[in-house]
Structure formats: structure tokens, C-alpha cells
Amino acid sequence: MKANVTGSKSGQILLQNIRKQYGTYVAVDDVNLTIAPGEFISLLGPSGSGKTTTLMMIAGFELPNAGKVLLDGKDITKLPSHRRQLGVIFQNYALFPHMTVEENVAYPLRMRRVSKPDVAARVRNVLEQVQLTQFASRYPHQLSGGQQQRVAIARALVFDPPVLLLDEPLGALDKKLRQHLRNEIKSLHNEVGKTMIYVTHDQDEALAMSDRVAVMSDGRIRQVAAPRDIYQKPADLFVAGFVGxxxxxxxxxxxxxxxxxxxxxxxxxxxxxxxxxxxxxxxxxxxxxxxxxxxxxxxxxxxxxxxxxxxxxxxxxxxxxxxxxxxxxxxxxxxxxxxxxxxxxxxxxxxxxxxxxxx
Ligand SMILES: Nc1ncnc2c1ncn2[C@@H]1O[C@H](COP(=O)(O)OP(=O)(O)OP(=O)(O)O)[C@@H](O)[C@H]1O
Ligand SMILES: [Mg+2]
CATH class of the missing domain: 2.40.50.140 (Nucleic acid-binding proteins)
Structure with a gap:
């Protein structure tokens, strides 16, 4: 496992017996998962299996009914999302339409009251990383879907979070572009060495990108293993039938x-x-x-x-x-x-x- 850009090994996430219930419906049921610093892990499962809900509890947008979320050993279960400092990227990029690429990416730094010269330098850096320098002064509607998604990634990366949470970030794109961007996300991961938790229902994507895949169904994790083992040694009939x-x-x-x-x-x-x-x-x-x-x-x-x-x-x-x-x-x-x-x-x-x- 790689150290991240700062050379430290931060970014460990621990889920301990987390459960989320909506009324009587159990969306996430007693999930345990240890995610190593710098790991790329996918949550893979059919629609409604609890992937987004799990990610939302890590992000702090949902509070578990039971269990704990730990970041680098610290209990963050009840910490509000803005104090967790985790980068979050959704399927609908949610860029601000009235802001340029540069302004969109600078936004999280402005919110954190980073000094102007510092903001400029960090935005320049991260735009270079995602190869968007030449689009800095464009507005979101002047970009392709793939470029908009890269702006979203840049905006999540700019404040140097130890963990990136990605919820079906390529869901809205066509197949060719998905394949292209998944390679880009993967090389970005190799480059920045951050922990990435990637939600998808696309098995090819999960197998191709991940160090490990956690297969979910009905709010539970059925198997967590390296892609090759998930495919060659499925733990049960559900995993065998869902993957491949x-x-x-x-x-x-x-x-x-x-x-x-x-x-x-x-x-x-x-x-x-x-x-x-x-x-x-x-x-x-x-x-x-x-x-x-x-x-x-x-x-x-x-x-x-x-x-x-x-x-x-x-x-x-x-x-x-x-x-x-x-x-x-x-x-x-x-x-x-x-x-x-x-x-x-x-x-x-x-x-x-x-x-x-x-x-
Ligand atoms: N706010 C809510 N209120 C009630 N039920 C909810 C709520 N959010 C999610 N659920 C239910 O919890 C279950 C898990 O939802 P979740 O969004 O985590 O699934 P998912 O695996 O991300 O599915 P998809 O691939 O469709 O995005 C679903 O049955 C869903 O209807
Ligand atoms: Mg979802």
C-alpha cells in the first residue's frame, strides 16, 4: 500500500457493526469493514443493496442506528460531514453552473478560508493533475460530461482529504468514456495514493479498478476480497451469480x-x-x-x-x-x-x- 502525498499513512476507515434503518426497513445490516490507508475498494451490488447508504454514513450525511465509523482510529460516527474532511463525488457532478471550472475547484478552499495566493496555487496544481488546465475559465455547460466529472474530482481533491468517496461517478456517461475515465481515476489513485471508496453496480468497473471488492446484497456484505478471488472463489451463490x-x-x-x-x-x-x-x-x-x-x-x-x-x-x-x-x-x-x-x-x-x- 502506498503512502499518500504527504508521506503519511492516513486514511484508514473502519466500519464496526454499522446498521441503518428507515422505519422498520433495514437498509444496511451489521456491516464490518476495514479499509487500509491508500486502498482502492469498491462497494459492488445491485440496486437497493445499501451501497449509497453505507457511503453516506462514512461521509457523515447519514447517522447509523448502531455501530461506529472510525477514521485513523478516531471515532467520527457523530461528527458532522463538514468536519470529517472527506472528499465526496456523486454521479450528478453537482457543479455550480454560474462558476467557472477554476471557481468551482476553488470553492472548498474559500469555504475553509485559505489565503488567496494559496488557493490559486492549489487550484492550478489540481487542475494539472486532472488535465483540465486549459479549461480553467470555462463554465460547466461548456464542458463534456467526462470533463465535468473531472472538475468534480478536482474539487474533491483540492483540499487534500485522506479519503475520497465516489458514488457511481461514471454512471451518467457512455461506455467508451466510462472506460477511459476509469483508467484516469485509477492512475490518479496510483499518483495521489489516497484511500478511495468507490460505489458501483458495474462489476467490470469494480473488478478492473479495485484492490478489493466488497459485494453487497440486502444491506449486507457477502464477500470482501481481491477481484480475482471474487471471480474465481465466490463465497456464495449470490456472489457467483452477480459477478461474472x-x-x-x-x-x-x-x-x-x-x-x-x-x-x-x-x-x-x-x-x-x-x-x-x-x-x-x-x-x-x-x-x-x-x-x-x-x-x-x-x-x-x-x-x-x-x-x-x-x-x-x-x-x-x-x-x-x-x-x-x-x-x-x-x-x-x-x-x-x-x-x-x-x-x-x-x-x-x-x-x-x-x-x-x-x-
Ligand atoms: N431516506 C430513505 N428513506 C427510506 N428508505 C431509504 C432511504 N434511503 C435509502 N432507502 C432504502 O434503503 C435501501 C438501500 O438504498 P441505497 O441507496 O443504499 O441503495 P444502493 O445500493 O445505493 O442502490 P442504487 O444502486 O440503486 O443506487 C433501498 O431499498 C432504499 O429504498
Ligand atoms: Mg446508490
Whole structure:
């Protein structure tokens, strides 16, 4: 983890059992999270899962009903937002329309009564960082969406907060621009080394940008891990289904043998079944479809129902003999996709490429 610009390691956030209730509805339920100084962490989850509410409690715009928020070891749970000194960036940039870029960015410093020459120097600096120097005297309506978003980032950075909170900051932008700006935010993070807490429901964004991802659903954190682990070792069925595409193959264990609902015996050498039933999670790129005349002991028999060309790959849809729908992703760089609709085949996988999730 990097030290921030001042060389110190400030910017640690600790959430201890925080809960937020609106009436009887629990929006955030007993969330615990330790965010290291300089870390880039994403809160990822579907709409209504409690991401914004969690961020608002860190920012001080919402008061938790229970639990604590600590910044660098100090309890800030009840501290008003303006005294927390955290930089906050929202989806709707909320720039002041009657102020130029320069004035917008200077605003937080003026509020803090920073001296005029100091304001000028710091604004110049931060505009350079986000590559907006040439737009300093423009008004927000004279800027593109991406440029406006960078002004918002500059305005949050200018008072050198130890932590930046970003709530779907790229939500309003088109896909190309989102990708471009997420790279910019990432390099800015590498440059300034500040803690960044990034709310998104876009899994690609979360996986691409983060040191760690916290996956939320129904107000709870389901898993916190590095992007690779979230994808390769999902903790439960929700995480497996929400992050990336997944095939689910439910099975039961009978006399030490795992059998699918279609009656096929499964080879599960790495699995010591703790329960009577579980589900195999296998990503489409790991599901292999082999011609049925190849002799195999493991796999599920069925046939190809559809082929979808998605550019870099072809998604081959497969139905097992008893009606289980699976998808195999075959990259179009390999020219060995000879499958056609109706072909009989075996769906197989390597033991190392699957996750077995107990129910
Ligand atoms: N002020 C409020 N009063 C009542 N319910 C609220 C309030 N704010 C949020 N909620 C509810 O709490 C839940 C979590 O909301 P939150 O805004 O944190 O979700 P989110 O994960 O940010 O979703 P999205 O991706 O749609 O922004 C939702 O069901 C929402 O309706
Ligand atoms: Mg939200």
C-alpha cells in the first residue's frame, strides 16, 4: 500500500457493526469493514443493496442506528460531514453552473478560508493533475460530461482529504468514456495514493479498478476480497451469480457419490461434501463441450440449443438430457468451434476451475 502525498499513512476507515434503518426497513445490516490507508475498494451490488447508504454514513450525511465509523482510529460516527474532511463525488457532478471550472475547484478552499495566493496555487496544481488546465475559465455547460466529472474530482481533491468517496461517478456517461475515465481515476489513485471508496453496480468497473471488492446484497456484505478471488472463489451463490456469468449445477450426494438431478455421476475429487446437497459453479469459459462419441466418464450429456456470436467469443448454449441449461464460452481466436445447433455433446470441466458451494 502506498503512502499518500504527504508521506503519511492516513486514511484508514473502519466500519464496526454499522446498521441503518428507515422505519422498520433495514437498509444496511451489521456491516464490518476495514479499509487500509491508500486502498482502492469498491462497494459492488445491485440496486437497493445499501451501497449509497453505507457511503453516506462514512461521509457523515447519514447517522447509523448502531455501530461506529472510525477514521485513523478516531471515532467520527457523530461528527458532522463538514468536519470529517472527506472528499465526496456523486454521479450528478453537482457543479455550480454560474462558476467557472477554476471557481468551482476553488470553492472548498474559500469555504475553509485559505489565503488567496494559496488557493490559486492549489487550484492550478489540481487542475494539472486532472488535465483540465486549459479549461480553467470555462463554465460547466461548456464542458463534456467526462470533463465535468473531472472538475468534480478536482474539487474533491483540492483540499487534500485522506479519503475520497465516489458514488457511481461514471454512471451518467457512455461506455467508451466510462472506460477511459476509469483508467484516469485509477492512475490518479496510483499518483495521489489516497484511500478511495468507490460505489458501483458495474462489476467490470469494480473488478478492473479495485484492490478489493466488497459485494453487497440486502444491506449486507457477502464477500470482501481481491477481484480475482471474487471471480474465481465466490463465497456464495449470490456472489457467483452477480459477478461474472456462471453455470450452476446442483447435485446431491448419495453414498459418497455426487449425482446431478439428471442422474449423471460427477467427478469431484477435490470435494469432500459437508452437506447432502451443493451446487457446482463453473464459468462459461471453463465449461468444455466435447463430442458425445468421445468416451468420458465425467460430464453431463445433452445437446447444443443455440450459438450466439458476441465478437471476441461465441456463447454456446447447451441443454442437458434432463433440462439443465448451461453456457460455454468459446473464444473466437481458436478455430476449433465446430459445434452446430442440435449436436449431441458432453459438458465437462477441470476440477481446478470450479467452485463447489454448499447450500
Ligand atoms: N431516506 C430513505 N428513506 C427510506 N428508505 C431509504 C432511504 N434511503 C435509502 N432507502 C432504502 O434503503 C435501501 C438501500 O438504498 P441505497 O441507496 O443504499 O441503495 P444502493 O445500493 O445505493 O442502490 P442504487 O444502486 O440503486 O443506487 C433501498 O431499498 C432504499 O429504498
Ligand atoms: Mg446508490
Amino acid at each position: 456469468e456462471a453455470n450452476f449445477i446442483p447435485f446431491t450426494v448419495d453414498a459418497g457419490v455426487a449425482v446431478t438431478s439428471t442422474g449423471e455421476k460427477l467427478e469431484l475429487s477435490t470435494f469432500d461434501p459437508p452437506t447432502k446437497s451443493a451446487t457446482i459453479c463453473v464459468r462459461p469459459e471453463h465449461l468444455k463441450l466435447n463430442p458425445s462419441d468421445e468416451k468420458r466418464i465425467d460430464g453431463i450429456s445433452g445437446h447444443v440449443t443455440d450459438l450466439t456470436f458476441v465478437g471476441d467469443a461465441t456463447m454456446v448454449h447447451f441443454k442437458s438430457s434432463n433440462g439443465l441449461d448451461l453456457t460455454s464460452k468459446i473464444f473466437n481466436t481458436t478455430r476449433d468451434n465446430n459445434l452446430s445447433v442440435g449436436d449431441a455433446c458432453f459438458a465437462t470441466w477441470a476440477q481446478d476451475d470450479i467452485t463447489v458451494l454448499s447450500h
